[in-house]
Amino acid sequence: xxxxxxxxxxxxxxxxxxxxxxxxxxxxxxxxxxxxxxxxxxxxxxxxxxxxxxxxxxxxxxxxxxxxxxxxxxxxxxxxxxxxxxxxxxxxxxxxxxxxxxxxxxxxxxxxxxxxxxxxxxxxxxxxxxxxxxxxxxxxxxxxxxxxxxxxxxxxxxxxxxxxxxxxxxxxxxxxxxxxxxxxxxxxxxxxxxxxxxxxxxxxxxxxxxxxxxxxxxxxxxxxxxxxxxxxxxxxxxxxxxxxxxxxxxxxxxxxxxxxxxxxxxxxxxxxxxxxxxxxxxxxxxxxxxxxx
Amino acid sequence: xxxxxxxxxxxxxxxxxxxxxxxxxxxxxxxxxxxxxxxxxxxxxxxxxxxxxxxxxxxxxxxxxxxxxxxxxxxxxxxxxxxxxxxxxxxxxxxxxxxxxxxxxxxxxxxxxxxxxxxxxxxxxxxxxxxxxxxxxxxxxxxxxxxxxxxxxxxxxxxxxxxxxxxxxxxxxxxxxxxxxxxxxxxxxxxxxxxxxxxxxxxxxxxxxxxxxxxxxxxxxxxxxxxxxxxxxxxxxxxxxxxxxxxxxxxxxxxxxxxxxxxxxxxxxxxxxxxxxxxxxxxxxxxxxxxxxxxxxxxxxxxxxxxxxxxxxxxxxxxxxxxxxxxxxxxxxxxxxxxxxxxxxxxxxxxxxxxxxxxxxxxxxxxxxxxxxxxxxxxxxxxxxxxxxxxxxxxxxxxxxxxxxxxxxxxxxxxxxxxxxxxxxxxxxxxxxxxxxxxxxxxxxxxxxxxxxxxxxxxxxxxxxxxxxxxxxxxxxxxxxxxxxxxxxxxxxxxxxxxxxxxxxxxxxxxxxxxxxxxxxxxxxxxxxx
Numbered sequence: 001x002x003x004x005x006x007x008x009x010x011x012x013x014x015x016x017x018x019x020x021x022x023x024x025x026x027x028x029x030x031x032x033x034x035x036x037x038x039x040x041x042x043x044x045x046x047x048x049x050x051x052x053x054x055x056x057x058x059x060x061x062x063x064x065x066x067x068x069x070x071x072x073x074x075x076x077x078x079x080x081x082x083x084x085x086x087x088x089x090x091x092x093x094x095x096x097x098x099x100x101x102x103x104x105x106x107x108x109x110x111x112x113x114x115x116x117x118x119x120x121x122x123x124x125x126x127x128x129x130x131x132x133x134x135x136x137x138x139x140x141x142x143x144x145x146x147x148x149x150x151x152x153x154x155x156x157x158x159x160x161x162x163x164x165x166x167x168x169x170x171x172x173x174x175x176x177x178x179x180x181x182x183x184x185x186x187x188x189x190x191x192x193x194x195x196x197x198x199x200x201x202x203x204x205x206x207x208x209x210x211x212x213x214x215x216x217x218x219x220x221x222x223x224x225x226x227x228x229x230x231x232x233x234x235x236x237x238x239x240x241x242x243x244x245x246x247x248x249x250x251x252x253x254x255x256x257x258x259x260x261x262x263x264x265x266x267x268x269x270x271x272x273x274x275x276x277x278x279x280x281x282x283x284x285x286x287x288x289x290x291x292x293x
Numbered sequence: 294x295x296x297x298x299x300x301x302x303x304x305x306x307x308x309x310x311x312x313x314x315x316x317x318x319x320x321x322x323x324x325x326x327x328x329x330x331x332x333x334x335x336x337x338x339x340x341x342x343x344x345x346x347x348x349x350x351x352x353x354x355x356x357x358x359x360x361x362x363x364x365x366x367x368x369x370x371x372x373x374x375x376x377x378x379x380x381x382x383x384x385x386x387x388x389x390x391x392x393x394x395x396x397x398x399x400x401x402x403x404x405x406x407x408x409x410x411x412x413x414x415x416x417x418x419x420x421x422x423x424x425x426x427x428x429x430x431x432x433x434x435x436x437x438x439x440x441x442x443x444x445x446x447x448x449x450x451x452x453x454x455x456x457x458x459x460x461x462x463x464x465x466x467x468x469x470x471x472x473x474x475x476x477x478x479x480x481x482x483x484x485x486x487x488x489x490x491x492x493x494x495x496x497x498x499x500x501x502x503x504x505x506x507x508x509x510x511x512x513x514x515x516x517x518x519x520x521x522x523x524x525x526x527x528x529x530x531x532x533x534x535x536x537x538x539x540x541x542x543x544x545x546x547x548x549x550x551x552x553x554x555x556x557x558x559x560x561x562x563x564x565x566x567x568x569x570x571x572x573x574x575x576x577x578x579x580x581x582x583x584x585x586x587x588x589x590x591x592x593x594x595x596x597x598x599x600x601x602x603x604x605x606x607x608x609x610x611x612x613x614x615x616x617x618x619x620x621x622x623x624x625x626x627x628x629x630x631x632x633x634x635x636x637x638x639x640x641x642x643x644x645x646x647x648x649x650x651x652x653x654x655x656x657x658x659x660x661x662x663x664x665x666x667x668x669x670x671x672x673x674x675x676x677x678x679x680x681x682x683x684x685x686x687x688x689x690x691x692x693x694x695x696x697x698x699x700x701x702x703x704x705x706x707x708x709x710x711x712x713x714x715x716x717x718x719x720x721x722x723x724x725x726x727x728x729x730x731x732x733x734x735x736x737x738x739x740x741x742x743x744x745x746x747x748x749x750x751x752x753x754x755x756x757x758x759x760x761x762x763x764x765x766x767x768x769x770x771x772x773x774x775x776x777x778x779x780x781x782x783x784x785x786x787x788x789x790x791x792x793x794x795x796x797x798x799x800x801x802x803x804x805x806x807x808x809x810x811x812x813x814x815x816x817x818x819x820x821x822x823x
């Protein structure tokens with residue numbers, strides 16, 4: 001085997017961005033921690049400001065890091081091997097995100113199948129119900145908690161169903177935008193990518209409306225027992241991911257307009273679309289386990 | 294690739310051949326520099342967490358409360374655990390992976406070198422937050438490293454918020470580090486380096502990285518729920534709102550049990566490198582070692598509730614988790630058998646790495662056996678939360694994980710520095726550590742079986758004699774590590790005899806083909822593995 005068969009390895013030069021990123025995460029962690037402590041006591045403090053400084057630093061880091069990255073990519077410095085590393089890295093990152101959601105889905109299933117049932121006297125817990133939480137009935141959605149907090153359950157018909165359709169449709173448009181890129185059909189690419197972004201934003205608006213409805217009219221809040229907890233944590237983290245995904249797609253949109261991608265060189269676009277499909281799959285799971293069932 | 298790009302490429306290579314000063318360490322994208330940073334960071338954390346253990350042992354030297362307040366004692370046990378797990382053992386293994394994985398598979402560097410730098414530099418900041426929370430009003434985290442609800446929610450102090458966010462960022466660091474290792478192994482192997490030719494250290498790290506990516510996000514979920522329960526009025530872990538404190542334990546140990554294997558699988562890899570070298574025989578049962586590692590990793594996902602036998606689970610769950618746990622002893626037994634079989638009729642010599650490896654095999658097996666005892670549900674009802682548990686996990690983590698890290702350091706240090714370290718000091722370090730560590734942890738079995746509870750600053754009079762000896766062992770073990778510190782400082786100053794590329798007569802593998810010290814970029818084009 002001759003060496004010509006293999007490209008020379010690519011090792012990037014030193015970069016200031018990772019340490020900036022570490023400082024950013026430090027500021028975010030310290031800021032968020034202090035902000036939470038201060039707001040729980042109703043005190044004034046610097047937590048919020050430190051958090052903001054951290055977010056700005058993180059944003060600066062991302063811009064700088066990606067700028068270097070795009071510059072290198074456009075100059076053809078990256079090897080094919082690096083492209084594979086990026087693809088694999090992104091797949092594993094998405095796997096880690098799946099596991100993050102798995103923790104909250106696990107909490108949902110446990111609360112629904114085990115903890116509320118046991119509090120209601122199932123298995124060998126008759127006395128738990130009798131002595132500690134008399135009168136508590138285990139029904140899901142848990143509209144009355146053991147300590148008597150009441151709320152309404154969120155139905156699946158209406159907004160959630162529309163949102164499901166919106167997000168599924170956006171996954172389809174995202175896929176065909178990618179097909180447009182692969183086949184060199186720029187018009188298809190830009191228009192469908194634009195539609196995907198609009199659908200993403202539309203989803204977020206509807207989600208915000210649902211939250212307002214839940215808080216104002218249904219009394220369903222983050223504090224209303226384990227049903228509200230799992231509902232808001234799951235849909236909330238999902239919404240955060242949709243927001244991130246939409247930002248990614250917007251960045252991709254401008255890069256497409258600048259002509260950064262072609263059938264060979266398109267990792268960033270592909271990563272953003274993978275992320276979008278992942279967010280979509282999580283929503284389908286959410287729709288079934290949080291809303292419908 | 295155009296020739297202009299070739300030129301840029303070449304320049305960039307040239308650029309960072311001899312970086313110097315502080316920027317070398319802050320901006321580095323070099324796996325060896327980052328590995329060194331990880332290892333020094335881990336060692337500093339090891340001494341910091343060790344100092345906290347000294348506080349614990351000083352308080353427990355005699356019955357009664359004499360040196361520290363109970364609340365401070367709780368903070369010491371908590372932060373000692375957190376630092377040793379997340380600050381010492383895991384970063385040390387990541388540091389070893391950084392140094393050795395690219396060299397062992399014939400790669401120039403890690404697959405994602407800039408992210409590599411990011412994942413390291415998050416760690417000092419994360420631990421700065423954790424340690425500084427000790428100085429807050431009301432003190433730092435005091436609920437044990439397992440931060441069980443409601444200790445970490447209803448009854449914890451303000452510092453919990455800082456604890457949560459520091460765990461978040463150290464988790465991000467671990468995930469990025471693991472993604473880097475896994476991608477490096479999948480994508481950067483030299484031609485001919487097929488999966489079943491990979492050195493076992495690489496194999497064990499591949500599986501460890503998978504475990505890390507699978508469970509660190511679950512830990513992030515657990516701390517997030519603790520944060521919202523404490524500060525935002527949710528009731529995941531509160532029965533009044535329909536939740537359950539036991540649910541915390543389920544989520545935590547779903548992370549926590551694979552975490553245990555994250556801390557021991559790379560150790561298995563290290564021992565599987567060292568034993569064949571000094572037995573001058575190939576590893577016995579290479580394929581079975583790989584399959585055993587994979588089985589341990591898979592089983593680690595279905596045994597978590599053996600930490601929770603006394604929480605009142607249904608009988609079926611208790612049985613299931615007992616049997617699944619005992620199953621793990623089969624692949625682990627395969628490993629110990631293979632190490633012993635590798636030594637069988639080998640031309641054994643006892644250099645320092647081999648001494649640590651042998652101590653590992655014997656003492657880790659003791660820890661494994663006590664683990665088997667703990668796995669038996671009815672017996673665990675007696676042992677739960679006693680010093681027997683403390684003895685068990687310190688045997689597997691200190692004489693297991695930490696000893697393997699020391700073995701690795703003594704094995705590869707000459708390759709890193711190009712000079713042989715001070716062998717006399719190393720032997721002193723070994724014997725002092727070996728004797729003191731057993732004085733420290735072995736009697737814990739007895740006091741534990743007799744019912745002495747863990748995490749309590751005081752104890753009944755009948756445990757006094759044993760505890761005195763345990764504390765003496767603890768101080769001696771702590772002091773022994775200063776010998777290691779002295780040795781490492783000497784080694785970093787590049788004192789000592791130059792060594793050959795192979796360093797050890799029986800060493801096999803790509804890392805021994807390159808000069809000692811290994812060049813800054815090990816392979817610029819892939820070596821071919823036959």
